[in-house]
Amino acid sequence: MAHTIRWGIMATGWIAKTFVRDLLQDPKARDASDIAHQIVAVASSSSKDKATQFISALSIPDPCTAYSNYEDLVADPAIDVIYVATPHSHHFQNVMLALNAGKHVLCEKAFTVNAAQTKILCETAREKGLFLMEAVWTRYFPLSVQVREIIQSGEIGEVLRTVADTSFGDDVEEKWGTTHRMVNPDLAGGALLDLGIYSLTWVFQTLYHTLPKEQRKPPTVTSQMTPYHLTGADESTTIILNFPTSTPTNAGHPARSHGVAMTNIRVSGDPDEQGTSGPNIRIQGTKGEIQVFGLPFRPTRYRVIPVKGAGPVRDVECPFPAGGHGMFWEADEVARCLRDGKVESEGMPWEESIVIMEVMDEVRRQGGLVYPAKIESTEYPLQL
Numbered sequence: 413m414a415h416t417i418r419w420g421i422m423a424t425g426w427i428a429k430t431f432v433r434d435l436l437q438d439p440k441a442r443d444a445s446d447i448a449h450q451i452v453a454v455a456s457s458s459s460k461d462k463a464t465q466f467i468s469a470l471s472i473p474d475p476c477t478a479y480s481n482y483e484d485l486v487a488d489p490a491i492d493v494i495y496v497a498t499p500h501s502h503h504f505q506n507v508m509l510a511l512n513a514g515k516h517v518l519c520e521k522a523f524t525v526n527a528a529q530t531k532i533l534c535e536t537a538r539e540k541g542l543f544l545m546e547a548v549w550t551r552y553f554p555l556s557v558q559v560r561e562i563i564q565s566g567e568i569g570e571v572l573r574t575v576a577d578t579s580f581g582d583d584v585e586e587k588w589g590t591t592h593r594m595v596n597p598d599l600a601g602g603a604l605l606d607l608g609i610y611s612l613t614w615v616f617q618t619l620y621h622t623l624p625k626e627q628r629k630p631p632t633v634t635s636q637m638t639p640y641h642l643t644g645a646d647e648s649t650t651i652i653l654n655f656p657t658s659t660p661t662n663a664g665h666p667a668r669s670h671g672v673a674m675t676n677i678r679v680s681g682d683p684d685e686q687g688t689s690g691p692n693i694r695i696q697g698t699k700g701e702i703q704v705f706g707l708p709f710r711p712t713r714y715r716v717i718p719v720k721g722a723g724p725v726r727d728v729e730c731p732f733p734a735g736g737h738g739m740f741w742e743a744d745e746v747a748r749c750l751r752d753g754k755v756e757s758e759g760m761p762w763e764e765s766i767v768i769m770e771v772m773d774e775v776r777r778q779g780g781l782v783y784p785a786k787i788e789s790t791e792y793p794l795q796l
């Protein structure tokens with residue numbers, strides 16, 4: 413018998429639509445028969461009409477209630493878990509609202525504006541015994557799971573460097589202007605929090621998450637940032653992360669692994685969108701390398717290259733079942749965690765979300781990117 417969870421959707425923007433389309437897919441298309449999803453309510457902070465239109469445009473089956481505000485949504489007793497799909501600036505206030513109403517939460521990336529806010533959310537969820545997860549969907553792709561398993565099997569030896577690039581070649585002024593959440597500091601916009609987090613995801617899931625828990629140590633950080641001239645949010649950020657590891661590679665010399673996390677919204681990591689420029693992610697070990705192709709948030713294939721003489725190159729395609737976007741895998745994880753009474757997911761633990769937020773805080777400190785005090789605040793409730 414499938415364990416069914418009942419979702420409430422907070423906001424009606426682009427990603428909310430994409431997530432709901434995936435939730436509505438038959439889990440059997442991805443060989444999942446132990447869990448199921450129902451969408452029982454949608455709220456728009458703009459108007460009830462917007463929520464009603466969202467429900468009808470996406471053909472969400474009855475019963476699904478439309479709300480004109482987020483307060484009514486979180487008070488609905490029919491909901492198990494709230495999916496927060498608002499801009500970064502609003503995550504802290506919105507997640508606190510849901511947790512205080514006794515609801516489990518899946519919150520879009522970047523989790524919050526800063527690490528202090530993330531820590532409070534995790535502490536609140538812990539105190540209330542509620543599930544909370546940052547929606548870093550890519551971590552739940554079969555491709556990511558396989559890459560982590562290959563690393564943990566030792567096939568490419570000790571991984572000492574990961575390079576990841578999440579970059580769009582946009583005409584920034586033309587495409588994003590000054591008010592879009594991508595570049596708007598009032599909404600905690602900028603390449604780092606929106607896209608750089610995926611480069612950091614690849615660095616962390618290959619150099620940190622794959623280690624035994626007691627060996628996971630926060631990295632030191634060196635970075636550069638280029639502000640977008642019209643808003644001051646970053647349009648380009650490059651980070652070097654230096655992870656201490658406890659395994660000596662040469663007698664007497666402690667190994668260090670390096671991550672290079674890049675993001676840019678003006679130059680592309682894949683200009684012809686054919687992969688001609690090579691992989692966006694390279695995971696380099698002492699016995700070989702894994703290359704990951706496609707945009708780092710939604711990669712489509714990987715290649716394992718053993719060192720010379722150690723075996724053949726292996727190419728693995730990772731298709732998306734039934735044309736889905738790929739967000740159902742993280743939703744399935746939420747369902748399984750709720751079924752099993754867990755408050756956090758092993759794939760994206762609170763501790764790791766906090767360390768990644770701390771890295772982004774430090775990068776912003778080095779780059780001089782400060783957001784408005786209101787959205788950096790840890791005060792709750794606060795009208796934004």
Ligand SMILES: NC(=O)C1=CN([C@@H]2O[C@H](COP(=O)(O)OP(=O)(O)OC[C@H]3O[C@@H](n4cnc5c(N)ncnc54)[C@H](OP(=O)(O)O)[C@@H]3O)[C@@H](O)[C@H]2O)C=CC1
Nearest residue numbers: 423424425426427428456457458497498499500520521522
């Ligand atoms: N996992 C992924 O692949 C992706 C994740 N994201 C993440 O999802 C979140 C939302 O992004 P996206 O859907 O693209 O953004 P949109 O601008 O398309 O939607 C955001 C929604 O948030 C609500 N909202 C509440 N307050 C505000 C406000 N002050 N200004 C603007 N919107 C507000 C609005 O819904 P309403 O009026 O109905 O309340 C709005 O439609 C971000 O955290 C982003 O990083 C985004 C794209 C892809």
Ligand SMILES: O=C1OC[C@@H](O)[C@H](O)[C@H]1O
Nearest residue numbers: 427521594605606607709
């Ligand atoms: O999370 C994301 O992934 C897809 C991108 O298009 C989007 O800007 C970003 O928010």
